[in-house]
Amino acid sequence: MQRVPAGPRPLRAGWHRGGRNDLGSAPSVDIANGAPTAADATDQIVLTWVDGRDGLNHEHVMFTTSTDVGGTWAPFRQLEQPGDQGYYSAPAISPDGTDVYLVYNAFTTPFRNNTTEARWLVGVVLHAEVAGGVVGTFTQMHRGAVGDPRSSAQNNLAGEFLGDTCTRQRPVRTASPCGTMPATAVVCSAINTYRQALHDAVVAGTALPTGPAVLSSCPGDVRGQRYLRLVGSCPNAGRREP
Numbered sequence: 001m002q003r004v005p006a007g008p009r010p011l012r013a014g015w016h017r018g019g020r021n022d023l024g025s026a027p028s029v030d031i032a033n034g035a036p037t038a039a040d041a042t043d044q045i046v047l048t049w050v051d052g053r054d055g056l057n058h059e060h061v062m063f064t065t066s067t068d069v070g071g072t073w074a075p076f077r078q079l080e081q082p083g084d085q086g087y088y089s090a091p092a093i094s095p096d097g098t099d100v101y102l103v104y105n106a107f108t109t110p111f112r113n114n115t116t117e118a119r120w121l122v123g124v125v126l127h128a129e130v131a132g133g134v135v136g137t138f139t140q141m142h143r144g145a146v147g148d149p150r151s152s153a154q155n156n157l158a159g160e161f162l163g164d165t166c167t168r169q170r171p172v173r174t175a176s177p178c179g180t181m182p183a184t185a186v187v188c189s190a191i192n193t194y195r196q197a198l199h200d201a202v203v204a205g206t207a208l209p210t211g212p213a214v215l216s217s218c219p220g221d222v223r224g225q226r227y228l229r230l231v232g233s234c235p236n237a238g239r240r241e242p
Helices: 189-204
Strands: 002-004 007-011 028-031 045-051 060-066 085-093 099-107 121-131 139-143 167-169 176-178
Touching: 045 085, 045 099, 060 085, 060 099
Parallel strands: 028 085
Antiparallel strands: 002 007, 028 045, 045 060, 085 099, 099 121, 121 139, 167 176
């Protein structure tokens, strides 16, 4: 995690108003509770988080599991694919405890010290079968096309927003992951220039710049609307727009 003068939150994409990762290292869990009747519940817990123990640009997607209600945990496993730098992750286990899914977002480029260089984000879905409480080898089910998270925005244009959007949903008898797939998002140079100027003004203690007008300063079309957005990979995933 990196903290920057122009924003109070820890960031990952780049220090000039990059995508925040204040919850990336927080655990995300699921339990095989046998929904909806609990008749075939195993109560096995699966847990994942993103870990920076090996330093910047070496963030890991970690996984472990427990079959005794959290009394003991299996050895930690690093599940990110080669070249991926974990950002957010979430697990799902089927109600009967036979399948585990894990979805994560990861950067494939190093941390940036500016707003001019592209930084690439990808969404990945992994799957493993479970036998006797042992979670097997994870294989990649899906890997989205990369996109540039500079195209995202929080509740204003000052910073990117990838936020807490890597999650999973579990219908009654299955498990299905969903997350952020940024491939359709469009980068706006006017916003990047504004974010750089905002950072520099905060560092220098000078007057803050005014943000650009998106519709007039950022031409382009994404799925029929002139907005910048990240599109969720599951049907009910939310959309974040400036």
